[in-house]
Amino acid sequence: QQQVKQSPQSLIVQKGGISIINCAYENTAFDYFPWYQQFPGKGPALLIAIRPDVSEKKEGRFTISFNKSAKQFSLHIMDSQPGDSATYFCAARKGGSEKLVFGKGTKLTVNP
């Protein structure tokens, strides 16, 4: 049973464009939703995270949009750069737990 569903599996964007990655969850006990960026040969690195009491969080070119009623959240990368080419994972965590449940990942390619 996949608790966090992520789409698309892969994404190709031109430099300067907007990259959008979507995630959906079922468990309403989740109360923390981070996004991780992973480059080949490296571990995931925390990019940005949100809690369900806000609908949007922005850090630089990265924005999380959160829709609690639809149980969906998304990552928007504005002005995408070739250096953003990586695999992105959404994740979720239940309150009181340290266990992160990850989506299957989105491989983003930003063409110059």
Add this chain to the structure above:
Amino acid sequence: ETGVTQSPTHLIKTRGQQVTLRCSSQSGHNTVSWYQQALGQGPQFIFQYYREEENGRGNFPPRFSGLQFPNYSSELNVNALELDDSALYLCASSLLAAPGAAKLFFGSGTQLSVL
């Protein structure tokens, strides 16, 4: 860099063998989590250690075991290796100040191949 170091970086074992993977936490962190990442998949939670005791476990069989030492470093042990154990094993450290509040910092992982 996260300050979380894992060793070895690569390892090749044969089915039925045992393996020990090691992790040094980021300075000041008191919690270590281990994740298994199969090729093309997201990381899956194996277990977490806090103050040298297991503090949560995912859906992994008992042949996956761990230790946390007083200096907060950790080991992951896998007995009776199976082909499906081939994966990237990630260690993540965090500072458990309040339940569910910790940010995880991942190491670069150990790539285990079971032949």
